[in-house]
Amino acid sequence: MSPGQGRRPRVVVAGGSIAGLGAGVALHRAGIDVDLFERDPSTLRSTGAGLVIQPELTALVQVPGGPGLPITRCVGRRTLEPDGSASPLQAMPQTFTSWQAVHSVLLRQFPAERYHAGAVVGEAAPHGDGLTIPIAGFGTVEADVLIAGDGGRSAIRRRMLPELEAGYAGYVAWRGTIREADMPRDLVAVFDDVFTFADARSGGHALAYFIPGDDLGTGPGERRMNWVWYVGASPRERDALLVDRDGQQREASLQRGMAREDVVAAFPAFAAAELHPAFAQLVAATPDPFLQTIVDLGVPQSVFGRTALIGDAAFIVRPHTAGGAAKAARDALAIADQLRRTDIGIDAALAAFQRDQLAYGRDLLAYGIALGRRWARL
Numbered sequence: 001m002s003p004g005q006g007r008r009p010r011v012v013v014a015g016g017s018i019a020g021l022g023a024g025v026a027l028h029r030a031g032i033d034v035d036l037f038e039r040d041p042s043t044l045r046s047t048g049a050g051l052v053i054q055p056e057l058t059a060l061v062q063v064p065g066g067p068g069l070p071i072t073r074c075v076g077r078r079t080l081e082p083d084g085s086a087s088p089l090q091a092m093p094q095t096f097t098s099w100q101a102v103h104s105v106l107l108r109q110f111p112a113e114r115y116h117a118g119a120v121v122g123e124a125a126p127h128g129d130g131l132t133i134p135i136a137g138f139g140t141v142e143a144d145v146l147i148a149g150d151g152g153r154s155a156i157r158r159r160m161l162p163e164l165e166a167g168y169a170g171y172v173a174w175r176g177t178i179r180e181a182d183m184p185r186d187l188v189a190v191f192d193d194v195f196t197f198a199d200a201r202s203g204g205h206a207l208a209y210f211i212p213g214d215d216l217g218t219g220p221g222e223r224r225m226n227w228v229w230y231v232g233a234s235p236r237e238r239d240a241l242l243v244d245r246d247g248q249q250r251e252a253s254l255q256r257g258m259a260r261e262d263v264v265a266a267f268p269a270f271a272a273a274e275l276h277p278a279f280a281q282l283v284a285a286t287p288d289p290f291l292q293t294i295v296d297l298g299v300p301q302s303v304f305g306r307t308a309l310i311g312d313a314a315f316i317v318r319p320h321t322a323g324g325a326a327k328a329a330r331d332a333l334a335i336a337d338q339l340r341r342t343d344i345g346i347d348a349a350l351a352a353f354q355r356d357q358l359a360y361g362r363d364l365l366a367y368g369i370a371l372g373r374r375w376a377r378l
């Protein structure tokens with residue numbers, strides 16, 4: 001009998017975002033003994049913005065009789081041009097949600113006593129067939145498997161693959177959300193029911209759609225408007241943008257409230273010069289825009305002994321795919337499906353997970369790069 005065959009493993013998950021919490025939920029549903037450790041001390045997090053809903057995300061989050069996922073809808077797409085013109089509405093219904101909505105629905109499906117906030121997973125060491133895992137803020141735990149859902153800058157991946165670096169795509173995404181109640185009525189009317197795209201004068205584009213609001217309300221007046229604007233930036237320009245309000249050089253992103261005052265102050269004029277007037281008005285009205293650099297990353301291997309990388313820890317794909325959260329959900333469901341098997345043993349289950357994940361991740365990564373070439377025009 002191979003190690004773990006005939007019994008279900010004990011699992012530790014690092015990270016409580018979509019990949020990690022999703023894996024926790026899927027493993028718990030499969031009857032597997034799982035504890036989750038999240039670095040952030042609070043479970044009430046409002047870091048995220050909008051997500052285009054894909055079937056994999058629905059498959060993870062929506063279970064019969066479970067809490068419903070708050071969603072917003074559009075009837076179609078329209079493109080706004082910098083000269084003030086607009087394309088005809090193209091019928092294409094889609095649904096949207098927010099990171100916060102997904103997180104809160106998943107959190108309600110995971111046992112509170114198994115979610116450990118303010119706990120940082122450290123370097124695991126082999127111990128018998130399994131692992132000993134030091135967790136700052138908690139103690140040391142033993143497990144058969146460590147699932148690393150610790151994000152695009154995963155320390156666990158860096159220990160396994162120290163030479164692997166994310167490749168900068170040559171542009172950044174400025175992002176923002178604004179309460180619908182804080183938007184002028186005529187501006188709400190421009191964006192209502194529509195997935196709006198906006199071409200920018202010097203290349204690149206922006207997009208906007210409504211998402212659930214702060215209390216996850218989806219009715220008129222309760223929502224938030226979510227926008228993303230892809231802007232070309234040389235590595236030097238990117239690094240300058242990533243110097244935060246306190247003069248600290250950040251590596252990959254600026255959270256809300258971190259962008260420097262001079263950069264934010266220049267934003268309305270920049271938007272007015274580049275975008276359709278309505279989109280420029282939206283950008284100018286949004287408090288605290290935040291920044292994400294666009295990078296590509298794919299691992300050659302995602303399982304290292306009893307440690308498995310999932311979500312953005314394994315593959316970071318361009319947001320044009322609208323596939324990052326769906327990929328995280330897919331990984332979460334797939335690893336739980338493999339680990340619930342008692343017929344093949346833990347190592348064979350992890351190997352099967354890795355085969356499928358690498359094939360899917362590589363395809364999505366390549367697709368995102370191709371979309372970036374076609375759409376971003378930067």
Ligand SMILES: Cc1cc2nc3c(=O)[nH]c(=O)nc-3n(C[C@H](O)[C@H](O)[C@H](O)COP(=O)(O)OP(=O)(O)OC[C@H]3O[C@@H](n4cnc5c(N)ncnc54)[C@H](O)[C@@H]3O)c2cc1C
Nearest residue numbers: 015017018019039051052121150151311312319324325326
């Ligand atoms: C501009 C932009 C737009 C996007 N739009 C979409 C979209 O429309 N649709 C979509 O599907 N996706 C979208 N994405 C991608 C999506 O947000 C991510 O792919 C998805 O959230 C999966 O993330 P994750 O759970 O793997 O990692 P993350 O969300 O980065 O979470 C990692 C978690 O691990 C925790 N952590 C880190 N280290 C440790 C440690 N040592 N111990 C414990 N905890 C730790 C962190 O605190 C964090 O909570 C977009 C991304 C960008 C940049």
